[in-house]
Amino acid sequence: MASGIRDRVAILGMGCSKFGERWNDDAEDLMVEAYEECLADAGIGTEQIQAAWLATAIEDFHVGKSGVPLSVALRLPFIPVTRVENFCASGSEALRGAVYAVASGACDIALALGVEKLKDTGYGGLPQRSRGVLNSMWWANYSAPGSFAQLAAAYSAKHGVDPGDLKRAIAQVSVKSHDNGSRNPKAHLRNKVTLDQVMQAPMVASPLGLYDCCGVSDGSACAIVTTPEIARSLGKTDLVTVKALQLAVSNGTESGHSSWDGSHFMTARIAAKRAYAEAGIKDPRKEISLAEVHDCFSVTELVTMEDLFLSPEGGAIKDVLDGFYNADGGLPCQIDGGLKCFGHPIGASGLRMIYEMYLQLLGRAGPRQTKDPRFGLTHNLGGAPHQNVCSVAIIGRYGE
Template sequence: MATGIKDKVAIIGMGCTKFGERWDAGSEHLAVEAFTEALTDAGIEKNQIGAAWYGSALDNVNVGNSAIPLSTALRFEGIPVSRVENMCATGTEALRGAVYAVAAGAVDIALAIGVEKLKDTGFGGLPPIFKGTFNDLWLPYGSAPAGFAQLASGYQSKYKLNREDFKKSLAHVSWKSHQNGVHNPKAHLQRAIDMDSILTAPIIAEPLGLYDCCGVSDGAACAIVTTPEIAKSLGKTDLVSIKALQLSLSAGRESGMADWDASYVRNTRIASQNAYKEAGIKNPRQELDMIEVHDCFSVTELVTMEDLAISNDGEAVKDILDGFYDADGGVPCQIDGGLKCFGHPIAASGLRMAYEGYLQLLGRAGDRQLDKVDLALTHNLGGVPYNGVAAVSIIGRYNN
């Protein structure tokens, strides 16, 4: 009988690069930057790492496929290094690989690292992604914001919201993240944006304007994990442990059958419920102290508040406008600035979110440190709302 991952693995070191247009750095430089910070934080030697999981999503614009680019960058000779890719959940996938290896007893200490270099394409936004020789014959070749804008269409239609009111709630989502990003020196964008600019920005995919979209940037983030016992033997106190790691993928129903109304993301609902069960959380609105969610677009964050069962269905708009998810609200969301301010180097984002939870749990979040953090949730959403992958992770204080 499976017992879940709760408290079986501890994070002993994390690293995260400055995110942004890193014209100065390639993938390998980003990997070294994040890894060096994590190794110092963990206080171990490189040769104590028994295996590594490397996430990179867009091999066609990055360093190519396989894990060799990472083993070369970090000079990991002779240990198992695997490359994982699961769209925007890639970083979390790397963490799952490392955590499960430690929990299984296969290795004592493992590394999870996500690295993405997107700014070598020559243009803004994500590059078009290959969908396979069969899908390319019929699937509309739309952009990522347009894929997520389908949610706006479904949500507005279901709750009979007029465009202006809906746009205001979406704008608040972005406004709040920019307010938070000001306090994060590692964020790509570190300035506040006024509501008017957000509301009047050019439309990218109706109803999403420029500020409803996260940026595209370069970055890397990583985690070094081990068992709580080994962590203690290394002299670590105040441990941060993994409480839940869940993943849910589409199997074609949302986009292929009539029952999905496009007002929510089914995978986030499934993954979060499984994560709450794994972590023993009964009331997420009361128990979670902070959440870092996949705000690739403002509308994604809005529906995610309901998908995580923190807002009731149809009430995310009200909670958002009430400031419930602001830095001083009931459940601060994107206290580090989110994808909105960090940009979204795809494979790095999941681990970047965990990095913020880790810093907050250890009281190391500087100007944006929250008063009380015992449980932090991270959420990634890869692909598109109707055909994608959702990852929900929960980390917290190790209590045993």
């Protein structure tokens, strides 16, 4: 087996823009805002960056195709810039590109930046887009909430959970994330909500109501990575390194073969196992300190806790209701508010998750700071339960 990425690449700096409805900002503003923070944190100059990856998923709105928009916005010095897109997991793809480039020795310092400018569509929610010439002819017409909502029907059927009880449990997921988001100045949504508010909200796609759905936001996040040795040579002492970087992509089994029951993500289970092996983690529920998972919808977060083997199979409801994933629980999840409240600018989200884990590991998370985190896990999903890409990344302190 490959030796993996563990401790081979360090994060030199990170930045993240304010997420939200940035009515008066273009993609350029968002990119530069995240980059300026990142560059200052890294303590280097633009001329030291040797390669860059730009993640943006819905380029139709504003950002545009290719690596050019990033190169122009930051005036990068004619270096290789590659645009990546892998649904909502695009941000993690940019990071993968930069980390692997450094690990390979092809370059010393690389940049990964994710950005999405969504709030120029004229309506709430994700932009309506063609799914391709042939797919449009036979794929069900569906929305993101409607595709993820189906997890609830299948989960209830599989575990014999009353749909009303499940609705209450996923509502609790959102209550927790709003509580966390209220403490994050960069979060899109900073209001606390009650269980009743969540339960009574207008239905979007049954059983998901408005508060079961994450915010659709403008925003950008970025990372500059290098080797631990170069990081040290640049004066860094407290090194955060990549422990695992895994991606699993559906091959049509879920959508076409009877072996999938619709209640979980096959990809997440596969990516999680690989990531734990790569990071050397044996008991994730005990060893993972913090998790930022892809809570595009409340029910996604609930089933994901089982897919990541953090909750036992069928045990996520109990953990959620017990507060295990709350800020003061055994394994704080979405400590920054998550997609739910920090917001979800598609291409930026994977890097935003890493950003929060990075801050937490360095003790820079302010009022959200958790005590002595060791391993931070990010789970970044794109697509729909029946066909998706799933990234699981783990970062931690160098050598630990």
